[in-house]
Amino acid sequence: MKVITIVLQIGFLYVFYITGSLLQRLFHLPIPGSIIGLFLLFIVLLLKVFPATWIETGSAFLLDYLSLLFVPATTGVMNYFDLFAGHTIWLFIITMISTLIVMIFSGHTSRLLARYREKRREGTECQQSLSESSL
Amino acid sequence: MSTVLIGIVFISLTVFIYLFMTRLYHRFYIPFLIPALTSTVAVVFLLIIMEVSYDTYMIGGQWIDALLGPAIVALAYPLYNQRHLLLKNLYPILGGVVVGSLTGIFSGLLLAQSLGFNEKLLFSLLPKSVTTPVAMQIADGVGGLPALSVLFVMTAGFTGVVVGPYILYWFRLDSPLAKGMAFGSASHAIGTAKAIEYGDYTTSVSSVAMTLSAIACSVFGSLVVLVFYA
Structure with a gap:
């Protein structure tokens, strides 16, 4: 039963992927179809067109094996071994x-910005409590 | 041997190797043993020993590859689950993406230029931090070599997941936000696959960072080339 759910839900995710790829080709967008599909699904979930449970099991399955899905593409490196020789290795x-x-x-920038925002928030809370206490 | 049989053999081979490498990884838990990397090395090694071409391997491999598209779409699910946390951290995330993609573009270009590489190679290096399909399009757009960019993208991905955990530790990037940002903006989808180990929030930050970095790099990349190299 779980296998059927997974297959159906992956099929459903595929619809978003194909739609994304079509949109990409139609409008010559510089973003790949899979990422447009990600956006589309996210928006559809936000609008609550259907409950997240419709894609929950299939998504969890695919994301569990995400690393495996890269292997065929990365194996393509075997066609380019000659590029690793000579001066190019520096690149x-x-x-x-x-x-x-x-x-x-990027890690430190977001960490600092998050900390700055927290401090500012604490600051306003402090001011509020100060003004309250002065009253 | 019929095509179907060849396909089944290479699919099973890939899955078997992957499952074995995953067990190995969970047993020793060394970043260097990340399954995406060790499985690739093992598959390449076997294909070369058996004298099988990449095209023959892909008769089976393409079926696994075909699931990559819907898997990227599936990242919308953790994103949706974490939407409130992400929205709360909107500015830190945007700031990290902008700084990350600019440092990525400039550090790559400047280092390569100081070693005297020509523009075609420089521009192939430019989109290394973003996911493969976007990187190929960016490389093509700015006048680099898309095939070479794919190799840089892979290198960036594996460097992030293998050396990244040590960098996160040494530089005290210990919050889920900082970790997700580091993986997503430097190592795209391979980094995001690694981020899954750190939980749902890190995964979501990483996929947001990866997505926004792809957009930022296509904009900044073309701008930098236009301003500094035209």
């Missing part, structure tokens, strides 16, 4: 360094 080292820089910068 891969640069990619690694740059990736870690991005992690540190």
